Amino acid sequence: MISALIHVARPADPEAIERLADTLSALVAGVAAGLVADAVIVSERMSDTLETIADASGATLVGSGAAGPWRAGARAARHDWVLCLEAGDLPREGWIRSVDRFVGTARPEVSLARLRRPHAGIGDRLAAHIERLFGARSPRAGDLVRRETLLAGSGLSPRQRPRAMSAGLDRS
Template sequence: MISALIHVARPADPEAIERLADTLSALVAGVAAGLVADAVIVSARACDALETIADASGATLVQSGPAGPWRAAAQMARHDWVLCLEAGDLPREGWIRSVDRFVGTARPEVILARLRRPHAGIGDRLAARIERLLGARNPRAGDLVRRDSLLAGSGFSPRQRPRAMSAGLERT
């Protein structure tokens, strides 16, 4: 089982709240399949709309700290693997099988896998290619990460090469 971490960059924006609802709805299939056990919503500041959505969905709401949103959310996650998402990310068909297989077969030294994000801008795609070669210092949205590695420090040490996953994300 995994925990889903969902970052909301601009919680005061009504569109961001709708994107969060879309992401949570897309995760329901993972909950039904027994893959996603809990969700943690993380934002720089809380607002009434976030509190309402977190309460209605059973998710935990946390504020990001100086170490960043993923680490703050990972502290509240309940499972060994966490899936980092931005509000508006929608896992594509087949993601449940792909993530479940990866989590079930990953060796202990593997701490990072990355879902494909074809909607990402050219800068993000270039950075992802460089990270495949040189390794990643920090997780990004679309990463499946061992929770312990997020809690251990301010980044991956040494740099971790993300394993490419066959599943991908769409964006609303």
């Protein structure tokens, strides 16, 4: 089982709240399949709307603060692997099988896998390509990461080369 971390960058934006709802809805299939056990909503600013959504969905709401969204979310996560998502990320068909297979077969020294993000901008795609070659310093949205790696706080050390996963993400 995994925990899903969902970062909401601008909680005051009504579109960001709609994207959060879309992402939570997309994770329901993972919950039904027994893969996603809990969700953590991470935001720099709290709002009544976020609290209402977290309460209604059974998710935990945390503030990111100086630690950054992924580390703050990992503190509240309850499982060994966390899936880092931005509000609006929608896992594509086949993601459950792909993530479950990776989590079940990953060697102990492997702590990072990456879902494909074809909607990302050219700068993000170029950075992801470089990270595949030389290793990543920190996780990004679309990454499946060991919780203990995020809690260590020193980034991915030694620089981890993300394992490419066959599944991908769309945007709402």
